[in-house]
Amino acid sequence: MSNETVVTAAMLAIGDELLSGRTKDKNIGHLADMLTISGIDLKEVRIVADEEDAIVEALNAIRGKYDYVFTSGGIGPTHDDITADAVSKAFGVPCEHDAAAMVLLAEMYERREMEFTEARQRMARMPRGAAHIANPVSTAPGFIIGNVYVMAGVPQVFQAMVDNVLPTLKTGTPVLSLAIACPYGEGEIGTPLTAIQKAHPETSIGSYPRYVGQKFSTEIVVRGRSQAVIEVAGAQVRAMIEDIRRGKDIAENHSAEA
Amino acid sequence: MSNETVVTAAMLAIGDELLSGRTKDKNIGHLADMLTISGIDLKEVRIVADEEDAIVEALNAIRGKYDYVFTSGGIGPTHDDITADAVSKAFGVPCEHDAAAMVLLAEMYERREMEFTEARQRMARMPRGAAHIANPVSTAPGFIIGNVYVMAGVPQVFQAMVDNVLPTLKTGTPVLSLAIACPYGEGEIGTPLTAIQKAHPETSIGSYPRYVGQKFSTEIVVRGRSQAVIEVAGAQVRAMIEDIRRGKDIAENHSAEA
Structure with missing residues (x-):
C-alpha cells in the first residue's frame, strides 16, 4: 500500500x-x-x-x-x-x-x-x-x-x-494481526503455509510452536497493515487446517477398511 | 586475583x-x-x-x-x-x-x-x-x-x-553474589554505597530499587569472584544500613525531645 x-x-x-x-x-x-x-x-x-x-x-x-x-x-x-x-x-x-x-x-x-x-x-x-x-x-x-x-x-x-x-511520537500504520489456533505441529503445516506466505507477500505469517502434554501444536499469526489483506490470507490458513483435518479423516477411514 | x-x-x-x-x-x-x-x-x-x-x-x-x-x-x-x-x-x-x-x-x-x-x-x-x-x-x-x-x-x-x-564449555571463575535487603531507598544509600564501592574495586556492587506500597526499598547485591572479598564488602554494606537506622532513631528522639 x-x-x-x-x-x-x-x-x-x-x-x-x-x-x-x-x-x-x-x-x-x-x-x-x-x-x-x-x-x-x-x-x-x-x-x-x-x-x-x-x-x-x-x-x-x-x-x-x-x-x-x-x-x-x-x-x-x-x-x-x-x-x-x-x-x-x-x-x-x-x-x-x-x-x-x-x-x-x-x-x-x-x-x-x-x-x-x-x-x-x-x-x-x-x-x-x-x-x-x-x-x-x-x-x-x-x-x-x-x-x-x-x-x-x-x-x-x-x-x-x-x-x-x-x-x-509520530506513529505509523499499525500492524494488525490475526491469530489462528492450529492443532497440528509445524512439520505438518510447513509446506502449505510456505505457499500461503508466498501468495501473500504483503503479509507476514508467523507460526509459533507450543509443546504441551508431549505434543506440538501451533499458533499461526498473520500480520499486515490492512485488515482486508490479513483476512484473505487468514481464510487460506483456516482452509489449510481444514484440509489437513480431512486428510487425516480419510487416512483413518482407509485403515479402518483395510 | x-x-x-x-x-x-x-x-x-x-x-x-x-x-x-x-x-x-x-x-x-x-x-x-x-x-x-x-x-x-x-x-x-x-x-x-x-x-x-x-x-x-x-x-x-x-x-x-x-x-x-x-x-x-x-x-x-x-x-x-x-x-x-x-x-x-x-x-x-x-x-x-x-x-x-x-x-x-x-x-x-x-x-x-x-x-x-x-x-x-x-x-x-x-x-x-x-x-x-x-x-x-x-x-x-x-x-x-x-x-x-x-x-x-x-x-x-x-x-x-x-x-x-x-x-x-570452558568456564571461568564463577561470579559469586551476596544479596542484602535494605529498607531504605537509593537516594538515602547512594552516597555511602559509592564510598564502599570505591573501597572495594574488586567487587561490583549493584543496588536494585523496589517500589512497593508507594515506598522505595532496595536490594543491594555485592558480586565478586572471591567469597572472602564479597563478605568484607557485604559487612560494610550491613554496617551502612545500621548507621542509617541509628541516624533515624536519633533524629526521632530529637524531635520527641523538642
Missing part, C-alpha cells in the same frame, strides 16, 4: 542485573506491546551492562538506524547509575545537573521532609539541552535527547514514562 | 514475535541464570527479527567479541525459520541438509508413523561442518559452528539444549 507509513524503533535495556539473571526483564515485552498498538515497529533490542563503553557503543550503533530509541535503566541515584553520563558521551555533550530537574526534586524532598542528598541530586543529571520525561511515580524525570528517550528501569516508573511519551 | 579466568558470552534471540510483544521471552533470563552459575559472563543480548540481514549483521558483530554466542529461535520447519540459512551466510558456508540429522529425523518420523515432509526435512538443514546439539524433547538438533551455539526458541527445547551444551 503506497499510503502506509512505517516508523521504526529500537530499545536498549541497561543493567548488569538483566545479564546476571537476577532480574528478569519486564520492560522489553511491555514496550513491544505498547509500540505495536501505536503503529511503531520495534526492530531490535539490545541488553548491555552498566558499562559506559558498552552503552555508548550500542547507542551510537542504533540511534542512526531507527526513528526512535528507548532506553531503560541506570538513571537512579547510585554509583552504578551511569546512563546519563553514557548518553551524554554518545551525543558529545556535557552531562550536568539540570536546573529544572533540581527544582522539581528539591521541592519534592522538602515536601517529604527528606534531605536532598548528593546521591539524590545525581537524578537531576542529564545531557545539556535534554527535555524531561515526566515521572508521576517518583518525580525524578527521564529525558529526551535527539531521538533517544531515556527512561527508568523500575517497571512501574518505566511504564508511566512510556505512557507519557507515546502520545508525543 | 591473578588466577581468575573470565569467559564471556553473548546471546542472540531471534524472532518477530519477541519484538511484536506476542511472545514474552523466557530464554534470556534462563540462559543468564545458567551461565552465571557456570562461571560464564553474559555481556550482551540482542533481539532481532526473522530477517536474514539482521541476523547476519548481529551475529558477525558479536561472534568475534565474546568466547561464546548462543542463539534462540528460528530453527523449526516453517518458512519463517531462517536461522540456519542466516548463520551459514554469516560464516560464508553452504546451508545444506545434514546427513546425520536426516537419518535421526527420518527414523523418528518412521517410528511415529508420520510422513517426513519437505517442511520437516528443513529441520535437518545446517551450515556445512556444523556439529549437533542433541534435542531430547523433539529430536530435531540444534547445531554448533565456530563459537556459535544455535538452539530452539521453544523454552522446553531451548532449556534441554542448554543443559546439553553447558558441560562442554
Whole structure:
C-alpha cells in the first residue's frame, strides 16, 4: 500500500542485573506491546551492562538506524547509575545537573521532609539541552535527547514514562494481526503455509510452536497493515487446517477398511 | 586475583514475535541464570527479527567479541525459520541438509508413523561442518559452528539444549553474589554505597530499587569472584544500613525531645 507509513524503533535495556539473571526483564515485552498498538515497529533490542563503553557503543550503533530509541535503566541515584553520563558521551555533550530537574526534586524532598542528598541530586543529571520525561511515580524525570528517550528501569516508573511519551511520537500504520489456533505441529503445516506466505507477500505469517502434554501444536499469526489483506490470507490458513483435518479423516477411514 | 579466568558470552534471540510483544521471552533470563552459575559472563543480548540481514549483521558483530554466542529461535520447519540459512551466510558456508540429522529425523518420523515432509526435512538443514546439539524433547538438533551455539526458541527445547551444551564449555571463575535487603531507598544509600564501592574495586556492587506500597526499598547485591572479598564488602554494606537506622532513631528522639 503506497499510503502506509512505517516508523521504526529500537530499545536498549541497561543493567548488569538483566545479564546476571537476577532480574528478569519486564520492560522489553511491555514496550513491544505498547509500540505495536501505536503503529511503531520495534526492530531490535539490545541488553548491555552498566558499562559506559558498552552503552555508548550500542547507542551510537542504533540511534542512526531507527526513528526512535528507548532506553531503560541506570538513571537512579547510585554509583552504578551511569546512563546519563553514557548518553551524554554518545551525543558529545556535557552531562550536568539540570536546573529544572533540581527544582522539581528539591521541592519534592522538602515536601517529604527528606534531605536532598548528593546521591539524590545525581537524578537531576542529564545531557545539556535534554527535555524531561515526566515521572508521576517518583518525580525524578527521564529525558529526551535527539531521538533517544531515556527512561527508568523500575517497571512501574518505566511504564508511566512510556505512557507519557507515546502520545508525543509520530506513529505509523499499525500492524494488525490475526491469530489462528492450529492443532497440528509445524512439520505438518510447513509446506502449505510456505505457499500461503508466498501468495501473500504483503503479509507476514508467523507460526509459533507450543509443546504441551508431549505434543506440538501451533499458533499461526498473520500480520499486515490492512485488515482486508490479513483476512484473505487468514481464510487460506483456516482452509489449510481444514484440509489437513480431512486428510487425516480419510487416512483413518482407509485403515479402518483395510 | 591473578588466577581468575573470565569467559564471556553473548546471546542472540531471534524472532518477530519477541519484538511484536506476542511472545514474552523466557530464554534470556534462563540462559543468564545458567551461565552465571557456570562461571560464564553474559555481556550482551540482542533481539532481532526473522530477517536474514539482521541476523547476519548481529551475529558477525558479536561472534568475534565474546568466547561464546548462543542463539534462540528460528530453527523449526516453517518458512519463517531462517536461522540456519542466516548463520551459514554469516560464516560464508553452504546451508545444506545434514546427513546425520536426516537419518535421526527420518527414523523418528518412521517410528511415529508420520510422513517426513519437505517442511520437516528443513529441520535437518545446517551450515556445512556444523556439529549437533542433541534435542531430547523433539529430536530435531540444534547445531554448533565456530563459537556459535544455535538452539530452539521453544523454552522446553531451548532449556534441554542448554543443559546439553553447558558441560562442554570452558568456564571461568564463577561470579559469586551476596544479596542484602535494605529498607531504605537509593537516594538515602547512594552516597555511602559509592564510598564502599570505591573501597572495594574488586567487587561490583549493584543496588536494585523496589517500589512497593508507594515506598522505595532496595536490594543491594555485592558480586565478586572471591567469597572472602564479597563478605568484607557485604559487612560494610550491613554496617551502612545500621548507621542509617541509628541516624533515624536519633533524629526521632530529637524531635520527641523538642
